[in-house]
Amino acid sequence: MNKWVTEGLHGDLRTSYGIKKVLFDNQTEHQNLVIYENEIYGRIMALDGVTQVTERDEFIYHEMLAHVPILAHGAVQRVLIIGGGDGGMLEEVLKHKSVEKVTMVEIDRTVIDLSKEHLPMICGNAFEDPRLDLVITDGCQFVENTSEKYDVIIVDSTDPIGPGEVLFTNNFYTRCKACLRKGGVLVTQNGVPFHQASELKSTLRYFRPIFAEATCYMASVPTYVGGAMAFGWGTDQQGLKDISLDVLEARFRRAQIDTGYYTPEVHRAAFALPGYVQRLVA
Ligand code: SAM
Structure with a gap:
């Protein structure tokens, strides 16, 4: 049994x-x-x-949190990943040849060590890539103290419990915004709004005053039960979420990335929100 x-x-x-x-x-x-x-x-x-x-469904989550902001931006050189100890996000980000440097800030070195040992299907050789700058510390403290700027910041965090709690605060988002280059994009892991409505609502309440464009986009990840999950989206490029299919297709072709879930059509459709989610982000 x-x-x-x-x-x-x-x-x-x-x-x-x-x-x-x-x-x-x-x-x-x-x-x-x-x-x-x-x-x-x-x-x-x-x-x-x-x-x-x-191992089975990580591609959905990682592709959607990495490729949507990177391809929407179109000229990403520097990326900051907060959390992401399993290395799956890092692997997706590094697929973009335009990316010159990725800073990954993970609080728990053991998650990285154990992922390298037991989850090579997920992280591949990403931790060996010379473009990686790995920092072991709290993500909130990092953005409070750094003077570096990034084109895309990806918050690949746990839920707002334990060490992940600080990654859902107004202070953290405001500091992330200050770490973005002009036209940069912040994306965040925001759980499954059917069950975690208040989490998404609170993130968007903090995003709205600081970003010209503040919304979320969605994807269904089978192991996160309760329907589609939400990813927070904040940028000062108003209208970036509505980028045209032609532009996305051209960038995707040029990037030559093999994906299992992400397509330019899925990218655009992910910003179409059902009524109950629209009400949470309004
Ligand atoms: N896909 C995931 C999910 O279920 O939402 C997230 C995966 S990833 C393993 C989350 C990582 O965030 C963990 O490795 C955890 O150690 C890290 N983390 C949690 N709080 C953090 C903090 N304050 N600063 C940096 N990393 C943090």
Whole structure:
């Protein structure tokens, strides 16, 4: 008989995954980290009991948080990733030849070490890329203290619990905005609004006064239960979310990136929001 791990992120709702094999289960300096194998999703990493990434569906999340802002911007050289310890986001960002430098700020070195060891399908050789500047510290402290500027900032964080809580604050978003180059884009992991409505609402409440264009876009990631998840979108390039299909197709062709979920059509459609989400971001 299978052993089961049960996740309870959303109040009275529980999601259970069968465990074929546990690869790691221990407390890091910052959180509880478990990596195990599941028949359907392959290797899964959970932090403090919440699924972070799975081999099977990680491409959806990582492609949509990386390629949407980078291709919309069109001339990205410098990228800041906050969080993202599994390396999947880094791998997608590095696929863009225009990117000269990626600073990745992760609070928990153990997540990186264990991902390199047990999740090579997700991070590939990304941590060995010479364009990477890896900083082990709290993302909020980093943006408070750095004088560097970026074309795209990607917040690939845990949910607003434990170490991730500071990455959902007004202070953090305001500092991120100050770290953007002219025309830069900030994108954020904002959970599944069907279950985590207040999280998206609060992020957009902070985005609206500081960005000319503040909204979210969506994608369905099977392991994040409850329908499509939302990614916060903030930029001073008004109208960037409505970039034309022709422009996106040309940039995508030029980038020569092989994707499993991202297409220019999906990119544009991701900004079409259902009524219940429109009300949260208004
Ligand atoms: N796809 C994911 C999800 O489920 O939302 C996010 C994955 S990634 C593993 C999240 C990373 O954010 C973790 O490695 C965690 O250590 C990191 N993190 C959490 N709080 C942080 C902080 N304050 N500064 C930097 N990194 C942080």
